[in-house]
Amino acid sequence: MSAATKTDNNPAPTAIEMIKVKVDGRELEVPRLSPDWQGKLAPTTMIQVCEAAKQDVPHYCYHPKLPVAGNCRMCLVEFGTPALGPDRKPLLNADGTARIAKSPRPAIACATPVSPGMEIYTSTPGVKQMREGVLESLLINHPLDCPICDQAGECKLQEYSVDYGQSGSRFVEAKVHKPKSVDLGPRIMLDAERCILCTRCIRFTKDIAGDDKLGIVNRGSYNTISTFPGTAFDNNYTLNTVDICPVGALTSKDFRFQMRVWFLKDTKSICTSCGTGCNVHIGSREEKIYRYTPRENEAVNGHWMCDEGRLNYKWIQRTDRLRDVLVHGCKSSWGEALREIAHKLKQAPPGSVAIIGSARQTNEELWLLSRLKSRFGAISDSFPRDGQPDKLLVSADKNPNSNGARLTGISFTEAGINLAKIADGIQGGVIKTLLVFGENVVKRAVSPAALSEKETTTEAIEVHGITADVLAKLETLIVSDILPNETTRLAHYLLPGCAHAEKRGSFTSTKGRVQKFMQAVEPAGDARPEWDFLQDLVCNVTGKEGFHSIEGLFNEMAKSVPAFNGLTWAGLGETGVSVKI
């Protein structure tokens, strides 16, 4: 990977002319050009100005990251421009201010550029009436089935109806009926009656996902969203349409009817299914995760995430999770097991310890492992995990933290190059103690169908010499993992760890974005966050007291890892910081 991301720094500041406009009487200076949905400079629109003026303009079809369609008409506003005399000179009022000629027709704020001196009116009786009219039109044929609609609670039709609509309906005709429960593709259901025809889903699919699968069939009020007959809506980004659909027309098969959105606790987290590190919201209730949704981060994933990453959470709640600390197969306690492990490690002769970390572990955990590594002069590595990249977000690196493993010194430029040496060392009797964190080392290349749910389906597993027979030669095998596997079954000391959703920590993405994530749910059984018990272990081994908060640990790590110098836990903010990698 080359230098730090460009996205972090704003594009070189070119002098953009500023113009003065008024929003509801309040004057403000705005650039004549602003970034459009693709980030290219285009004439600043009314809706951008109103946003800058903190004046809400309700809208359905407009989305800052999609091409403008201007079809819902919800954003209609009134406006005026400086009046010009026959000589094209501005006319002045008696008090010397510019005379404003109010436009006889309204304009859609989402698509209308502003001009110098323009006055935008967002709260006049005329504007209110137009909004009421649009909402009434959207509601007359709407099924009004909020009680059974998954969108209820985060529905723009509900919200705007309360804010801008009328309380009654005068519609007495028969409603238009359209297909319901339409199976659009493997992950998406459509209720065409709830659709307000904003075409956000069509534009996303065509212009962002590059799939051009969705369109509208039929005319007028019978307009219906559809795929081309006989084809399925199936790309790796389909679930984003559920997020941007302002109503409950598009629903996720995975989430529909599972939980009312207002019961969900929101936790800011990171997707761990590849090295891109898309920012996510985890929606959970009573220690159960119900969904991931993308969290906006312009430097990483914009507004989107891939379907594969979004749905890769079920393994966290598997019933066969490792819950107990096991010493030689018998249930033990953390204190006892860590004391025994520390004792064994302290007695190990230099060069007899090897550490296999995982690029799925956090920066902090890998750094603690690297402290053990330097204490015992151990050889270390992590596993590469390669898959298919795509043009939008998905990275070829299926590990969320390959850079973290490298920067903390657990693996090298090419992850996996030490695995053969470790295998030889064990074979030759030199390496007698092996710590394995979060990797099933004896697993060999497997068919995608045989992968456990924890694994993403496109990864390939490195072929190396560490087999079950080789592990049997070890004096001490210490394993920490989340789900049971062949390696955990061979462990002398088994330490149950946590999924990222159960702990706090940070990852370093393929592009060098250091991002933190928060805890959404409690760990299973006796499982503890790896950083937490590794601190205890490091303390037992070195005699130095560790940190009992992730903040302290991160800040200490940042001081000792050159690439992280200057970073602080608090300074990472919600969207992370880019470092040189």
Place this chain on the structure above:
Amino acid sequence: MSGSSAIIVVDDTVDIVGALANLSEFYAHESCGQCTPCREGSLWMSKTLHRLSHGQGRKGDADYLLKIADNIPGGRTICAFGEACSWPVQSFVAKFKDEFVAKGAEDEARRARQSAGLGGEKETAEAQH
């Protein structure tokens, strides 16, 4: 005026409600459906006029129609079809309001007679809310 700046000449035997119902049905069928006011308004007007011209009218339908039509034109739609579909309704109802009111009143009176005579026959149009 028929809407698209065209003039249609009819003699005084033509049922003005029926003529507007015919015109509105055409517009509802032609609306492309892109933008909300015309997509929903054109069919709403057409359905109302169909009801009014098929014995299910109400006295208030003339004002009801005007209110629907008023939500469409004046720059609220993407193209001029919005104006085209609402102007005839506005102009027909403005010029012949008495005929629209009379038709609705007649329907209401007939339904009242029927329900009195038949012991409360179900009011179909309003029941479809």
